[in-house]
């Protein structure tokens with residue numbers, strides 16, 4: 001296959017400047033997600049194809065997603081060398097679950113690495129093990145979102161068991177990729193004191209020494225649907241510090 005024929009459905013492609021002014025990072029938002037999180041702020045993203053979606057704010061339908069070839073995305077990521085645009089240095093693939101469109105991701109990451117680009121991927125970890133293992137060597141920075149430590153609860157709140165996720169995280173941690181574990185604390189779903197112990201125990205077991213606690217995003221999807229727990233709101237700074245301290249007491253470095 002060539003970069004012309006391998007394609008994927010993408011929601012959006014954005015450019016960000018690195019804070020040190022050294023260049024730009026292209027963020028590619030791929031469609032498709034195999035999970036069914038009860039709080040999902042973007043349920044439209046789950047479908048890996050182009051879909052017509054109703055936007056209640058603008059009172060009209062819009063096409064969610066567009067098919068791109070690897071070559072098209074590659075050119076967007078590399079930028080125009082003759083332009084005054086800062087040098088393209090990196091690419092971040094995110095979703096949904098970016099690795100769901102794994103053939104495209106493999107081709108794109110391979111071409112980017114050939115050109116010396118820095119590659120980052122955000123993942124839920126719910127990816128067929130052989131596909132995950134094949135992509136890992138092409139990823140410099142892997143951002144791995146963990147949702148729950150207990151398998152039955154994981155299935156209840158995301159629709160899938162966490163065995164595959166834990167196995168993929170374990171493999172990632174023993175790979176040369178830089179792995180950043182992120183744990184979003186969702187009020188009422190995984191933020192009880194005993195959850196701190198549960199996560200800490202899982203992390204110790206598989207060798208995670210550091211985790212980020214990103215804020216819980218509560219914005220509604222364009223469809224207006226939103227299934228977050230009742231009264232869910234982002235943690236205050238005081239609450240976040242308390243969680244960080246609790247994790248620290250279990251020897252997990254958190255920020």
Ligand code: SF4
Nearest residue numbers: 033035036037040096
């Ligand atoms: S992993 Fe993300 S995109 Fe997928 S269902 Fe969960 S919240 Fe939604």
